[in-house]
Amino acid sequence: EQIKKGSYDHFMQKEIHEQPHSLTTTMRGRLKDGGVLLGGLKEHLKTIRRCRRVVFIGCGTSYNAALAARPFVEELTGIPVTMEVASDLLDRQGPIYREDTAVFVSQSGETADTLLALDYALENGALCVGITNTVGSTLSRKTHCGVHINAGCEIGVASTKAYTSQIVAMAMMALAIGSDQISTQARRNAIISGLTSLPSCVSGVLKLDAEMKELASSLIDSESLLVFGRGYNYATALEGALKVKEVALMHSEGMLAGEMKHGPLALVDENLPIIVIATRDACFSKQQSVIQQLLSRKGRLVVMCSKGDASAVCPNGSCRVIEVPGVADCLQPVINIIPLQLLAYHLTVLRGFDVDQPRNLAKSVTTQ
Numbered sequence: 001e002q003i004k005k006g007s008y009d010h011f012m013q014k015e016i017h018e019q020p021h022s023l024t025t026t027m028r029g030r031l032k033d034g035g036v037l038l039g040g041l042k043e044h045l046k047t048i049r050r051c052r053r054v055v056f057i058g059c060g061t062s063y064n065a066a067l068a069a070r071p072f073v074e075e076l077t078g079i080p081v082t083m084e085v086a087s088d089l090l091d092r093q094g095p096i097y098r099e100d101t102a103v104f105v106s107q108s109g110e111t112a113d114t115l116l117a118l119d120y121a122l123e124n125g126a127l128c129v130g131i132t133n134t135v136g137s138t139l140s141r142k143t144h145c146g147v148h149i150n151a152g153c154e155i156g157v158a159s160t161k162a163y164t165s166q167i168v169a170m171a172m173m174a175l176a177i178g179s180d181q182i183s184t185q186a187r188r189n190a191i192i193s194g195l196t197s198l199p200s201c202v203s204g205v206l207k208l209d210a211e212m213k214e215l216a217s218s219l220i221d222s223e224s225l226l227v228f229g230r231g232y233n234y235a236t237a238l239e240g241a242l243k244v245k246e247v248a249l250m251h252s253e254g255m256l257a258g259e260m261k262h263g264p265l266a267l268v269d270e271n272l273p274i275i276v277i278a279t280r281d282a283c284f285s286k287q288q289s290v291i292q293q294l295l296s297r298k299g300r301l302v303v304m305c306s307k308g309d310a311s312a313v314c315p316n317g318s319c320r321v322i323e324v325p326g327v328a329d330c331l332q333p334v335i336n337i338i339p340l341q342l343l344a345y346h347l348t349v350l351r352g353f354d355v356d357q358p359r360n361l362a363k364s365v366t367t368q
């Protein structure tokens, strides 16, 4: 049943709209009595708590999901987190120690670069944790322990529902690792309650479908699209841009808003469309100031903000605004990516490209 399109035109479209359900299955049976139960990690939690650092390793969308998880893993566990693109770790033969916990993120569990990085980390004696959607995959067999994301089969080459389920699986992992810390109990409770309401918030944000189609029609002839994010939503900017690039075949770059003045600002004019992610969190006022700086250079802006914040992000109505429902700040990336997935989908259809099988790409990259 999962491998039929049903009433949808494309698998990517179906998988985007399936997210309230896929997130529910990711969490099913795992949020218990105000805590988190992850059977695949239970035996190793003590070792992870004692590790020197967590190293996240993945490629493409899976790397971006890990980047989205980084801030809350640091916050809830107090363990430093470093990020590695699998191929780059291998190119550099970067240091991995036996005191490290190496977390491998892969939808398929068969990506060659990720598996080679796994062999490398195993050789170096790290504890290896797998976060994958594929039970029985090489990744799930070779890692010491892990979490299956249970998002259901993903057919579209562009990863959508696996991305949001990966973030939620890593949120549960962070909650489980940090569960011995009394000082973060209230924060953990707030995140658990945010997780519980996430599927219904996702259903709410999916109602933006027609609005995103309309936005896509205004962008079909653009040559390029920039996406600015920071903090929890730096990963959203990278992932949104990756979606547009890989399926709509439009040049697109995700950028750290804090780096804007260090180069990208030179690109800004009245023609280049720029999406700024400015939902409520600790970085909100910094994003307001980014918007002001872009507007003063006549930037063509689309601002994603929390519901009710349109006038706070764009006082004189000079930019287009996408309002999204608010959840716990660290889970907001799960909501914020969805309008960008919809945008990439509609841009692709309107530009006449193959949605589920973009040229030159494979669902699982099993060669180096």
Ligand code: AGP
Residues within 6 Å of the ligand: 059, 060, 061, 062, 105, 106, 107, 108, 109, 110, 111, 114, 157, 158, 159, 160, 246, 362, 363, 364, 365
């Ligand atoms: C996602 O839309 C891409 N097709 C691609 O970046 C993918 O995420 C990457 O190849 C990693 O795949 P994996 O999650 O199966 O390891």
